[in-house]
Amino acid sequence: MSNTLINIVVAGPRGKMGSETLRLIEQTEHFNLVGCLDRKNEQMKVKDIEGLPNLDAPIYTDINQCFTELRPDVFIDFTTYEAGKKNMVTALEFGIRPVIGSSGFTEDDEKELKTLTREKSLGAIIAPNFALGAVLMMKFAQMAAKHFPDVEIIEQHHDGKLDAPSGTGIKTAEMIAAVRTEKKQGNPDEKELIEGARGADIQGIKLHSIRLPGLIAHQEVLFGAEGQTLKIRHDSLNRTSFMSGVKLAVETVMHLDDLVYGLENIIE
Numbered sequence: 731m732s733n734t735l736i737n738i739v740v741a742g743p744r745g746k747m748g749s750e751t752l753r754l755i756e757q758t759e760h761f762n763l764v765g766c767l768d769r770k771n772e773q774m775k776v777k778d779i780e781g782l783p784n785l786d787a788p789i790y791t792d793i794n795q796c797f798t799e800l801r802p803d804v805f806i807d808f809t810t811y812e813a814g815k816k817n818m819v820t821a822l823e824f825g826i827r828p829v830i831g832s833s834g835f836t837e838d839d840e841k842e843l844k845t846l847t848r849e850k851s852l853g854a855i856i857a858p859n860f861a862l863g864a865v866l867m868m869k870f871a872q873m874a875a876k877h878f879p880d881v882e883i884i885e886q887h888h889d890g891k892l893d894a895p896s897g898t899g900i901k902t903a904e905m906i907a908a909v910r911t912e913k914k915q916g917n918p919d920e921k922e923l924i925e926g927a928r929g930a931d932i933q934g935i936k937l938h939s940i941r942l943p944g945l946i947a948h949q950e951v952l953f954g955a956e957g958q959t960l961k962i963r964h965d966s967l968n969r970t971s972f973m974s975g976v977k978l979a980v981e982t983v984m985h986l987d988d989l990v991y992g993l994e995n996i997i998e
């Protein structure tokens with residue numbers, strides 16, 4: 731990977747992931763923060779905001795003005811699904827390569843957004859989870875599902891999380907669904923006495939979301955077969971766990987000419 735300087739704009743700089751990403755950029759010699767996109771603090775500098783790194787980059791609230799004035803190489807988004815999707819489309823329209831960490835994207839979004847990346851021949855990455863261990867957990871779950879088609883997913887997150895189910899849970903279910911014949915699990919006659927008791931359903935795969943203080947990001951994929959169960963579990967114990975994946979995505983997106991959905995597609 732060459733070490734050419736990469737100019738970056740980050741959306742969501744005051745957030746848990748946005749601020750961690752600013753620290754990654756500060757520590758990475760060939761990454762250069764040219765600006766941030768926020769909902770407030772227009773005309774302030776990153777270094778003026780308490781708790782953020784000592785970086786001179788300006789803050790914008792208007793994405794069009796931000797991209798017109800700064801023309802970054804890469805746009806990183808850690809906001810929400812709705813904002814992230816809109817921002818991604820705008821970035822592509824400006825010819826800027828998006829790296830999207832905001833969760834909630836699905837295979838349907840992938841199909842829709844590929845039309846735009848192909849039109850522009852522009853690299854883009856949507857990563858439901860940047861932690862290497864989580865990517866491996868999803869891959870291992872996909873491998874196991876070929877032999878153990880009965881599976882349920884239990885994802886656990888901090889209680890500040892806005893979305894449920896998690897992007898990782900959605901992506902895991904999609905990866906499993908790609909290798910197994912769709913089936914209805916449990917008793918064919920089962921009835922939910924209380925709505926939601928059996929969790930969300932993605933192509934017949936049940937997905938359960940837990941939210942508690944003290945948690946960060948955790949997921950178990952539980953398989954069952956006659957006389958045996960198999961559990962595949964990943965735990966992110968801090969947000970630094972996501973940063974090697976963010977770094978890899980920013981470096982890799984510079985060499986792509988299409989959309990990649992999921993880091994498993996760029997990790998050897």
Ligand SMILES: NC(=O)C1=CN([C@@H]2O[C@H](COP(=O)(O)OP(=O)(O)OC[C@H]3O[C@@H](n4cnc5c(N)ncnc54)[C@H](OP(=O)(O)O)[C@@H]3O)[C@@H](O)[C@H]2O)C=CC1
Nearest residue numbers: 742744745746747769808809813831832833857858859860
């Ligand atoms: N792909 C991955 O590996 C990971 C993805 N995530 C995902 O990243 C996203 C951010 O997570 P996290 O940092 O924990 O969340 P936080 O709530 O800590 O931060 C989100 C930031 O985005 C801003 N924001 C929210 N809505 C908008 C909007 N409509 N327009 C512009 N900015 C907005 C918030 O600003 P304000 O303060 O004004 O609300 C806040 O600064 C989530 O979708 C989460 O699921 C999280 C961890 C890892």
Ligand SMILES: O=C(O)C1=N[C@H](C(=O)O)C[C@H](O)C1
Nearest residue numbers: 833858859891896897898947
């Ligand atoms: O909000 C979080 O914290 C996380 N969100 C992502 C998701 O929804 O899967 C990734 C990770 O689980 C942390």
